[in-house]
Amino acid sequence: MSKKVSKPGSISRRRLLASAGAAIAASPLGANLLQAHAAPIKIGMSMPQTGGLAGGGKASLLGIEIWRDDVNAKGGLLGGRKVELVVYDDKSSASETPAIYSKLIDIDKVDLLFAPYATVPTAPIMPMVKQRGLLLIGNFSFQVNSKVGHDMWFNNAPWGPADSWATSYLDIGQKAGGKSMALLSADQEFAQNLAKTAREVATKRNLPIVFDQAYPPNTVEFSSIIRALKATKPDIVYVASYPPDSTGVLRAVNEIGIGDSVKVFGGGMVGLQFGAVMENMGSLLNGVVNYNTWLPEKSMYFEGTKEFFDKYTKRAVEAKIDPLGYYLAPFGYASGQLTEQAISAVGSLDQKALAKHLRENTHKTIVGPIAFSADGERKETAVLQAQFRGIVDKNIEQFRSAGKQVILFPDNLKSGELVAPFEAART
């Protein structure tokens, strides 16, 4: 018995040696294929985890991580390859990202690239990915591809055409009888981009701009600015501000008032989408019409949306980040879904083929269907304009229920009508 066993054993050992030799002699392609089958699909990105953009960056990353866990729980992609994320902190700075993305491409040899959250860290890597012909899934940057013209860029943000933001807000204002506009903007990248398009749209529509002021980013006291704005008696007030100033502006409006002439107030106030700021501002938010990306209104639930937020809410508590996470996290998940669908459809990681698929199809995601135009931005805007209603002080849970932020735009997601003028809507 033992002899019998030992004989075949020795043969098999010989065979093993022979086959090992054959494998070494065989082309490296075979070995690579074997390796590739087992190797995970690496997705590389930098993400602001320190610095000014860290709050958003962490929430966005959690969204992507939830997608990774979901897709891996389903067995991975391309017949069992797990998804692995390679993430570095870019410290919210433009100067860090070129080296990080070079490391991701040249050293880590990742299979796919995601962009960091926001415009500033993304801008320096655009020429690099264009030059190397790499696919890049954008993450909430604004018009970063307009000058570069990379045909393998796809932004997950709902922005759409550059002027659609101002167009939708001014539509609401003009429908409410607005005949003049006041523009108040922070001297920062995003706010200035918004202000620029608002000016252009207003000029096109012959809407007089009665007040146009930019203020330095660190301004905390807005009463003099609001007084000056009020004195011009505008109908539409378009504010493009950043989190600390958004609260400052609203406090000043609360103290001084804005006048009965104002039909709508808000538009581009960053910060009023974040749980902590919303809880802090409480009833001061009432009446403000502001942009948003996702809200818990009935029209916003698509396949998988509810399940996503169930998971997010649990994990956000552990990770100590925005407990609501409406603004960025579901779009991080959607980035993953875009990639997942493209890879499944193409059946490989060929960047050109993936880009072609992304460009030519409409993709189902938890934030609704996404289709891209030639510049890699959304074909149609899905930026919401919503009005805060019936908000009470110091209660973050209220923002989880429908009806607290009524969607006025776009029409297919609308969940209510505007209450105007602004002073009437505040109470």
Place this chain on the structure above:
Amino acid sequence: MKRNDIAFWIGAVVFLAAVLVMTQVVANQYPFFAGYVILQSIALAVAWSILGGYAGYVNFGTSAFYGVGVYASVFMVSAFGAPLPLQILTGAAVGALMGLALGLLTLRMQGIFFSIATIALTIVIETTITNWRYVGGAAGIQIQRPAVTSPFDSYVQMLFFVQAVLVVLAVAISRYIQNSWIGRGLQALRDDELAAECSGVPTLRLKLLACVISGALMCAIGAPAAMYLQYADPGSAFNLNYSVTTLAMSLIGGTAHWAGPIIGAILLGTTQQVLTVTISSEVNLLVLGLMLVLFVVGAPEGIVGLINKLRGHRKEGEI
């Protein structure tokens, strides 16, 4: 002394030759991206220590000079499509003028008051650029690189070499100043400005000179960054981080000798690059903070000071 000079210049030529060979041999791009940032740190720290180290005038305005260098390039590219050498020369010229203006306005202040004035300078210039729409204003500006010049294969390799040349230039100037009457005068006024003035050292003139040279170098070092990033925005270009890390590098290395900032910048710059791609979270800020505290407590005169001290002890022991 002369033998030292020869050794220094041979070292510089070998360094530049090694960098050039590296750009021709290494195909992987990452070492150039990361190396560029480290070389930039070295050059900035050396330039900073001309005023901050030799003269003891702690300048928090590194980011102002650096940012002006970046925007000088942006302006030259937007307006005239200027090539890289012209961008750097413009940066140096603007930096020299800015250094002169800063010196005239603030050098009558001493100690902490001078430092505060330099922080104010950063804020004033950043606000100005933020409101200057031609160079992108607050929204930032994307710029296109021209085609790369041979013998380099990629623009980043070329920038890496250019930054290495700037490092050699900065070190050569710093070394010359240290060993000349300018350096001796600056050291005298650092120890006691009044005594130096009484002994006939032209303190204001020397300080102005240091300001001009340091400013010109820092702006010249910032100039290629516009092409490195192909993007400029005031928040990144005038980031206070440049001021803080440059200061930290000089302090860790030691400010009394020209080699101090080089050692400090290599150590801290490399650590920062490594931490960015390893720990890569809030923890790397903690590591940097701890390093600073350790050096300030353990080696108040920097690594160069520590080495000198150890050497001194050994000599005493030997005797």
